[in-house]
Amino acid sequence: MQAKILVADDERHIADGLQMLLADDGYEVDTATDGTAAWEMIQEGGYGVVLADLRMPGVDGLELFARMREAAIPAEVIFITGEASVASAVEAMREGAYDYLEKPLNIARLKALIPKAVEAHQVKQANRSLEERLANLSRFGDLIGQSDEMRRIYATIEAAAPSTASIFIIGESGTGKELVAQAIHDKSPRAKGPFIAINCAAFPREILENELFGHEKGAFTGALNEKPGCFELAHGGTLFLDEVAEMEPDIQVKLLRALEQRSFRRLGGKKEIQVDIRVVSATNKKINKAIDSGELREDLYHRLAVIPLHLPPLRERRGDVRILAESFLRRYAEENGKPIRGFSAEAIEFLHSYRWPGNVRELKNTVERATILTSGEQVTPDDLRFQELIRTEDREVRIRVGTSLEQAERTLTLKTFSFVEGDHQKAASLLGIDEETLRSRLSRFLASDPAPAT
Ligand SMILES: Nc1ncnc2c1ncn2[C@@H]1O[C@H](COP(=O)(O)OP(=O)(O)OP(=O)(O)O)[C@@H](O)[C@H]1O
Ligand SMILES: [Mg+2]
Incomplete structure (x- = not known):
């Protein structure tokens, strides 16, 4: 189903130009050359996306957006704005507008933005009716939980599952990201196909590339046989890219290309291999930080996060x-x-x-x-x-002579972790180890018997 789009711009040539461009991509597009006409058309319903000039005589874009919100009209709004009014567009995004496009229009960006907005609209629509149906659920697949937050997640999963839209799960460690990824697969029409999970943080660069894309026989010394990578293995199913923010930049570029083209080459291979996959990724990082610091490419993030899904901490x-x-x-x-x-x-x-x-x-x-x-x-x-896990203001750890290093490390690690209220990053930096090491130690320590009181 293709959503209808309304373009409202008082400059006729812009409205018509956009209509032509979007019609080329298969959308049904109407135009309005002033806000009053646009508002009448919007009220009649049926638009999934509204592209509105911020500055129009009479009812301007912001006013239009305000009226739509008041009337709970579900269309996604994208503003068209001159340089001078970018700030108000950004402000409106805080209130739920989808995005904005600056004049002169960048066609590539427009073309990338529209399908995402349409998809967001469709998922929201589906969510609405689902939320009502799921209002009483306390479990969903293997997921347990009856909070409003979890029910919203069930609804999003159910709404998004039938499409191939990529889903990006963001949540602290242990919130159930992998379980959610599996639920997405299980509820999708691909459920009978493979669910292939790969932890992107677990491999050094060369090996990760090999794991993802596979190789041909003789691609490198030791490549005695050809080997398919996760992309091929997930054909017809779901590829789960866990800890995706941990990838080296050049692999991110390759991944982006493979996702954009739905095809790739094995290492040492000449042939482009086409695959039909649904990609779900996850990270426990603060995503804005990872993007700002350049750790995760923004274009890759947008490609992976057609539907972002925030899994709240317990x-x-x-x-x-x-x-x-x-x-x-x-x-x-x-x-x-x-x-x-x-x-x-x-x-x-x-x-x-x-x-x-x-x-x-x-x-x-x-x-x-x-x-x-x-x-x-x-x-x-x-x-x-357990003694060590109780939130503590106590900045001291006493360790008796006769304590093993392993035991001392366990006590100090757990105390530090609870002192910073479970913030992995802070704990790792206080302990002078990286986050990965901290995580693996925590899971080891938490799985072993508690230490005697110190
Ligand atoms: N809503 C839930 N219902 C039932 N079990 C859950 C739920 N959420 C998490 N779990 C369980 O908690 C454990 C951790 O979940 P999971 O591995 O999915 O977390 P994660 O977010 O992927 O963590 P990490 O970032 O450390 O990889 C698993 O044993 C999982 O089965
Ligand atoms: Mg996980």
Whole structure:
């Protein structure tokens, strides 16, 4: 389904020019040469995207946008603006306008922007009706949660799943990004096809390139056989690019090209290989920072993030803590053959008040350990609370002589991590290690037995 577009510009030649350009791309386009006419047409409905000149006599672009918002008209608005009024366009974006185009118009940018706006509109529309239907869900695929935030995510997944639009999942470590990626695949028409996940941070440059694109026999010393990469393996299915902000710049360029053309060459290969894939990517980085610092190419980000999906940390959706904890408890009690009935009232209180810097993963590990440790029928706060994980103002760690280095490292790492309230970046910089190392140590330490009190 192609959304209808309205172009409102008082300069007739601009309106007509845009109409022609967009009609060439297969869109149905109407024009209006003043705001009043545009507003009448918009009210009749049916537009997915409105391109509006910011400055028009009578009802100007901003006024048009304000009226649309007031009437809850769902079309995406893109402003056309002269240099002098860019600031008001940016301001309007804060209030929900989709984007703006500066005069003189950059056609390439226009052509890139329109399909994204149309897609955003369609996803939002689908979301609206879904949100109502999903309003009572407490799980979705393997995802558990009944907070408004999670329900919005279920709705987005369901709305986006049928298309091939790329989805970019942004969320702290342990929030469930991989589970969401899998759910997108499972709900899509590609569910019977492969789901191929690759962790982009896990490989050095050359190997990553090889993993992604594969190689021909003899492409390099040691390439005894040809090998398909993830792009080929994911054909007909979904490619999940995990930790995608961690890629070297030149691989980002190659990836961008492969995504734009839906084709690529194996290392040492001459043949262009076409693939039909849906790309889902994820990062736990603050995305604006990664782009500003040049770590992640902006054009690649836009290509990957036709639909950005923010997975909030557990502390911002506390309504999910209990249902998650109870479901993990049921699972681990059964697995371990323990006759546990549930959490004590105090334990529930602790679960709610704790900050969960490690998000759902930490909650899951905590419940698993509590299930193993507890001797009663109910899980108590003592079963849940591990000395080192309690948020602390205490800036000191005391380590007795006779403590092993491993143990000392564990204690210091966990204390530092909880001191900075679970901020991986801060903890890593205080400890003088990189974030990856910190993450792998944390998961190792959190999986092993708690240290004796220090
Ligand atoms: N909503 C949820 N319902 C049930 N289980 C969940 C949910 N979210 C996360 N989990 C579980 O928590 C653990 C961490 O989830 P996942 O690996 O998807 O997180 P992540 O965001 O990819 O983390 P990282 O950034 O560290 O890779 C997994 O065991 C997953 O099954
Ligand atoms: Mg992950």
